[in-house]
Amino acid sequence: MSAHATTQPTDTKTLWGGGTSPFGISYGKMMMWFFLMSDAFTFSGLLTAYGFMRHKFHDVWPVAGDVFVHFPFYDGHIQLLYVAFMTFVLIASSVTMVLAVEAGHRMNKKGVIIWMFLTIIGGAIFVGSQAWEWYHFITGTEHGAVRTFIKDGAWVTEVFHGANLKVNEYGHPLFADFFFFITGFHGFHVFSGVCINIIIFIGVIQGRFEKRGHYEMVEKSGLYWHFVDLVWVFVFTFFYLL
Amino acid sequence: MERDDVYEYSLDTHHDEETGKKVRKKIYQVLFIMSAVTIFEVALGLKLSGDPAYATFLKYTFISLTLLKAGYIVMVFMHLGDERKNLRWTILAPYLVLIGYLIYICLTEAIYAGTIRPSIEMLFNAGSGGGGHH
Known part of the structure; x- marks a missing residue:
């Protein structure tokens, strides 16, 4: 952290002369940053493509607020409340993660265990919520929508419900494609983040990092976890709010 | 070890x-x-x-x-x-430049999307059954 700037040499010759880290950061952490940067490019590309297609088909593009209206144990429709809840859970789990990193800096094993446990729980709640939301989106409404297509040389009209990669009762099918792809890609990141956190969590309990003398692995998995939260902040804005 | x-x-x-x-x-x-x-x-x-x-x-x-x-x-x-300033800009500068460029190119060139590939657009529209009750 900020300690590097004062304890390490600052003139260019000593800095890049070898035997020291010019960036004041360990190899693992720097590679995690590079990976996250490339991942950020992927998500930016996806969201930009989403914006492009949404603009192109704006007259048949669904309003996300009208699509995601379900809330557990409640029959009525509340716009986006559950998504707001999911966002809050992910931000909260990001905060518990940064508290775990802080506890690691003080070599406080118990603190790291507690905060990492809460982070894992938050991530699991988020992944579950996303599965639940997918279920409602795929099932659709009772009302459904009508589509007409040619089958065996004759026009057929049928009512269909919900959305998949081919049809979408709420509007343009590309909306469903982007929804499944972007939230699915992000959801897989959350899932793998939870797995990574569980592995590190077991290591913390076993005292592996206590023995090593520092909790930098918690910091590295923390970087990944914050990135997942960062992406969701953008997905929340561009997919649900706008 | x-x-x-x-x-x-x-x-x-x-x-x-x-x-x-x-x-x-x-x-x-x-x-x-x-x-x-x-x-x-x-x-x-x-x-x-x-x-x-x-x-x-x-x-x-x-x-x-x-x-x-x-x-x-x-x-x-x-x-x-x-972190140090050099690391900060190593991470942020490529991102800001490349994503800025991507957004710029989408905003300025997107006006041709409807005219250059009308067949693709027709394909998408024919496939869409939705929007029935909107």
């Missing part, structure tokens, strides 16, 4: 109780700011989203608040603000 070929630069990342208190205070401050911003966004969306007069205002408010939240996550939670 002990490895002596690996430089450890992370060993001086420890801090004492005193600093820990300060760091935690900062974390809770950021949590408060981000929760307030999210609640503000949802409330604003519920109140104004039906009114087309506010559409542009809402769009730019949401985007700038999102960038504010992203800044807090990257600079405080991911500690990029505490």
Whole structure:
């Protein structure tokens, strides 16, 4: 952290002369940053493509607020409340993660265990919520929508419900494609983040990092976890709010 | 197993109780700011989203608040603000340049999308059965 700037040499010759880290950061952490940067490019590309297609088909593009209206144990429709809840859970789990990193800096094993446990729980709640939301989106409404297509040389009209990669009762099918792809890609990141956190969590309990003398692995998995939260902040804005 | 070929630069990342208190205070401050911003966004969306007069205002408010939240996550939670300046710009500069370019090219060239590939557009429209009750 900020300690590097004062304890390490600052003139260019000593800095890049070898035997020291010019960036004041360990190899693992720097590679995690590079990976996250490339991942950020992927998500930016996806969201930009989403914006492009949404603009192109704006007259048949669904309003996300009208699509995601379900809330557990409640029959009525509340716009986006559950998504707001999911966002809050992910931000909260990001905060518990940064508290775990802080506890690691003080070599406080118990603190790291507690905060990492809460982070894992938050991530699991988020992944579950996303599965639940997918279920409602795929099932659709009772009302459904009508589509007409040619089958065996004759026009057929049928009512269909919900959305998949081919049809979408709420509007343009590309909306469903982007929804499944972007939230699915992000959801897989959350899932793998939870797995990574569980592995590190077991290591913390076993005292592996206590023995090593520092909790930098918690910091590295923390970087990944914050990135997942960062992406969701953008997905929340561009997919649900706008 | 002990490895002596690996430089450890992370060993001086420890801090004492005193600093820990300060760091935690900062974390809770950021949590408060981000929760307030999210609640503000949802409330604003519920109140104004039906009114087309506010559409542009809402769009730019949401985007700038999102960038504010992203800044807090990257600079405080991911500690990029505490890293050295050269690392900070190694991470941020390529991103800002390339994504800025991507958005620019989409905004300026997107006007041709409808004219250059009409057949693709027809394909998409024929496939869509939805929008029946909208």
